[in-house]
Amino acid sequence: MTDIAIKVENLGKLYHIGQFAGYKTIRETLMDIASAPFRRLRQTGDGRQKTRDASPPNTIWALKDVSFEVKRGEAVGIIGRNGSGKSTLLKILTRITAPTEGRVEIHGRVGSLLEVGTGFHPELTGRENIYLNGAVLGMKRDEIKRKFDEIVAFAEIEKFLDTPVKRYSSGMYVRLAFSVAAHLEPEILAVDEVLAVGDAAFQKKCLGKMGNVASEGRTVLFVSHNMGAIQNLCESCILVDDGKLVEIGKTRDVVSTYSDKTLLSSSPLIERKEQKNAEFIIRAIEFLNSKGDKSDVLLAGEDVSIALEFLCKKGEGLENVHIVYNITSGGDPVAMLHTGYSHPFERVPAKGRILCRIPRLPLLPGHYSLRVRSYSNHIMIHEIPDAAMFHVGEGPFFESGMMPQYGSEARFLVDHRWELEER
Amino acid sequence: MDKVQQVGPTAAPITVISPPRGWIPVNLRELWAYRELLYFFTWRDIKVRYKQTIFGFAWAIIQPLFMMIIFSLFFGTLAKVPSENIPYPLFSYAGVLPWTLFAAGLDRSSNSLLQDVNLLQKVYFPRMLMPLAGILSPLVDFAIAFIILIGMMLYFGHYPSIVMFWILGFLVLELMLAAGIGLWLSAINVEYRDIRYAIPVLIQLGLYASPVVYSATFVPARFQTVYGLVNPMAGILEGFRWAVLGTKPPSDLLFASVAIILVILVSGAFYFRHREKAFADVA
Numbered sequence: 001m002t003d004i005a006i007k008v009e010n011l012g013k014l015y016h017i018g019q020f021a022g023y024k025t026i027r028e029t030l031m032d033i034a035s036a037p038f039r040r041l042r043q044t045g046d047g048r049q050k051t052r053d054a055s056p057p058n059t060i061w062a063l064k065d066v067s068f069e070v071k072r073g074e075a076v077g078i079i080g081r082n083g084s085g086k087s088t089l090l091k092i093l094t095r096i097t098a099p100t101e102g103r104v105e106i107h108g109r110v111g112s113l114l115e116v117g118t119g120f121h122p123e124l125t126g127r128e129n130i131y132l133n134g135a136v137l138g139m140k141r142d143e144i145k146r147k148f149d150e151i152v153a154f155a156e157i158e159k160f161l162d163t164p165v166k167r168y169s170s171g172m173y174v175r176l177a178f179s180v181a182a183h184l185e186p187e188i189l190a191v192d193e194v195l196a197v198g199d200a201a202f203q204k205k206c207l208g209k210m211g212n213v214a215s216e217g218r219t220v221l222f223v224s225h226n227m228g229a230i231q232n233l234c235e236s237c238i239l240v241d242d243g244k245l246v247e248i249g250k251t252r253d254v255v256s257t258y259s260d261k262t263l264l265s266s267s268p269l270i271e272r273k274e275q276k277n278a279e280f281i282i283r284a285i286e287f288l289n290s291k292g293d294k295s296d297v298l299l300a301g302e303d304v305s306i307a308l309e310f311l312c313k314k315g316e317g318l319e320n321v322h323i324v325y326n327i328t329s330g331g332d333p334v335a336m337l338h339t340g341y342s343h344p345f346e347r348v349p350a351k352g353r354i355l356c357r358i359p360r361l362p363l364l365p366g367h368y369s370l371r372v373r374s375y376s377n378h379i380m381i382h383e384i385p386d387a388a389m390f391h392v393g394e395g396p397f398f399e400s401g402m403m404p405q406y407g408s409e410a411r412f413l414v415d416h417r418w419e420l421e422e423r
Numbered sequence: 424m425d426k427v428q429q430v431g432p433t434a435a436p437i438t439v440i441s442p443p444r445g446w447i448p449v450n451l452r453e454l455w456a457y458r459e460l461l462y463f464f465t466w467r468d469i470k471v472r473y474k475q476t477i478f479g480f481a482w483a484i485i486q487p488l489f490m491m492i493i494f495s496l497f498f499g500t501l502a503k504v505p506s507e508n509i510p511y512p513l514f515s516y517a518g519v520l521p522w523t524l525f526a527a528g529l530d531r532s533s534n535s536l537l538q539d540v541n542l543l544q545k546v547y548f549p550r551m552l553m554p555l556a557g558i559l560s561p562l563v564d565f566a567i568a569f570i571i572l573i574g575m576m577l578y579f580g581h582y583p584s585i586v587m588f589w590i591l592g593f594l595v596l597e598l599m600l601a602a603g604i605g606l607w608l609s610a611i612n613v614e615y616r617d618i619r620y621a622i623p624v625l626i627q628l629g630l631y632a633s634p635v636v637y638s639a640t641f642v643p644a645r646f647q648t649v650y651g652l653v654n655p656m657a658g659i660l661e662g663f664r665w666a667v668l669g670t671k672p673p674s675d676l677l678f679a680s681v682a683i684i685l686v687i688l689v690s691g692a693f694y695f696r697h698r699e700k701a702f703a704d705v706a
Contacts, residue, residue: 015704091703095440095547098700104440118545121467123474135463136546
């Protein structure tokens with residue numbers, strides 16, 4: 001028995017696009033049917049379909065030449081921008097759609113959590129849906145029966161077991177759906193963005209459950225935009241971009257590549273739709289290190305600044321301006337910097353730069369994103385998510401220079417001193 | 424689409440996923456492994472069918488009953504359609520009953536994939552289970568409406584005999600036919616929504632093209648085989664009526680029907696498997 005769980009070789013998927021995406025005319029279909037037996041005869045000769053490098057008109061390679069291996073018991077994150085092909089990859093691995101070329105070898109049962117609540121029927125009760133959904137996800141009736149109480153307890157819906165799920169609150173619905181799926185016991189579990197739902201507490205519970213799955217030696221494939229969750233859960237990661245595998249390796253490195261890529265490709269601030277027609281326009285946000293040089297990499301413990309260049313549209317200044325920075329990491333809020341806490345600007349000129357100085361940067365090594373909100377006279381002008389991103393590297397916060405990474409152990413750095421007293 | 428060397432929860436199966444090519448036979452072993460899901464789909468269809476209705480399962484009786492009453496009034500009493508010396512209400516009900524089962528199965532199975540597009544795009548299971556569940560779920564309605572048939576037989580003094588067990592055989596044939604057409608239509612329906620509009624027409628025309636309100640003996644003997652080939656339901660309906668009421672047993676008609684049913688079922692299964700790979704992308 002090998003220790004390979006999934007082996008992907010030269011996987012490719014061609015999609016038809018355009019007005020009749022995927023549709024064929026009846027004539028084409030009939031031609032297809034008529035010629036199919038002969039096609040097969042021809043193919044037996046070389047056995048393999050020839051790889052088509054150039055895509056036919058009106059088609060797009062959602063995936064191309066993707067090869068990798070996943071070991072048994074490994075938790076692997078799949079990351080990439082929207083439309084990069086990561087969901088297509090997961091769909092092929094879970095046999096929802098067929099590849100156009102290449103080959104996948106899967107050792108073990110695959111369970112998928114591609115969207116919580118798939119297969120729920122609104123008219124059926126919670127109890128009935130547990131059975132139905134369990135069966136849809138590949139559980140046997142006895143297995144569902146055995147785990148029934150556990151599923152109900154995890155979802156915290158004991159009182160509503162015999163209520164049709166259409167009367168459930170969305171929170172209850174999601175909890176029940178996730179609970180059923182979380183109790184699947186396949187050798188390989190494929191998860192796509194399910195954690196984007198539910199309240200924070202339940203999300204945490206789900207993550208914990210998934211962590212258990214991975215530690216039980218089952219293989220987990222995890223597609224998510226939540227870098228925090230990916231970093232918590234997966235030791236290795238696959239980065240997909242434009243249908244191609246860009247990088248595979250340690251999660252920290254791959255996430256770093258991904259962040260750099262996103263940084264490069266995100267549209268310049270000035271063109272962001274959030275500040276179209278706004279009276280206060282942010283031209284650029286830059287991070288300055290202790291020497292005052294522009295840099296996207298800051299060191300933990302050095303004195304840094306966030307510089308915001310602005311322009312007032314009407315050519316005259318604005319009154320009572322507030323700037324709010326929300327620093328997040330992988331979707332988790334980390335800190336909020338608000339001019340209202342320390343320094344409101346009663347009047348800003350028509351053009352200028354606002355500096356926010358942070359002495360001894362108390363952030364852990366990791367990737368951070370900045371969301372910006374601006375107010376004038378307590379009216380919000382705009383809110384720009386992911387306005388800028390920066391990376392924090394290990395730095396001189398502690399004398400030793402050592403520190404934990406952002407993630408499960410800590411969220412930020414605290415200035416502290418240890419003392420020993422003999423009594 | 425894929426080669427699954429082993430299916431089942433006990434062994435760690437090795438699945439090879441590769442681009443599908445040519446015609447793929449039905450994977451009976453996999454269907455068998457997923458039999459519980461077929462049960463659950465059927466069970467869901469039955470459960471959901473009459474939710475939030477006042478009459479509930481009474482609807483299973485209302486439809487064939489009122490068809491029978493209208494037919495008896497216009498075809499039996501007014502048009503005096505001959506009914507092989509069987510009281511016309513009983514004669515027509517014995518036709519309406521299997522026809523309703525067929526029509527409901529056809530309707531549900533051909534729309535089954537589109538109704539659960541969500542599922543189609545999120546979870547893997549043999550797609551065939553969906554149209555098959557659509558065929559099986561109307562059996563409950565049939566069983567309920569069957570009670571009325573027994574009641575009518577007793578009322579009109581046609582006591583059931585041992586021959587009645589032949590019904591089971593004709594039911595199997597009917598399900599095979601419905602499955603065959605259901606597989607064809609559900610697969611086409613995913614790509615061409617025309618099917619949704621064609622089905623009511625098909626069912627309506629089929630009712631009058633089949634020996635429901637009249638006897639198949641209307642058709643001259645030399646055309647019986649052609650009739651059975653063109654309309655395979657004819658053989659089934661005549662057989663059903665023979666088993667229940669002891670009318671003239673179908674011979675050429677039935678053989679022709681059985682032959683065409685097999686052709687439809689096998690070709691439907693192959694066509695379905697052929698199109699299956701594109702369902703998630705096209706639907």
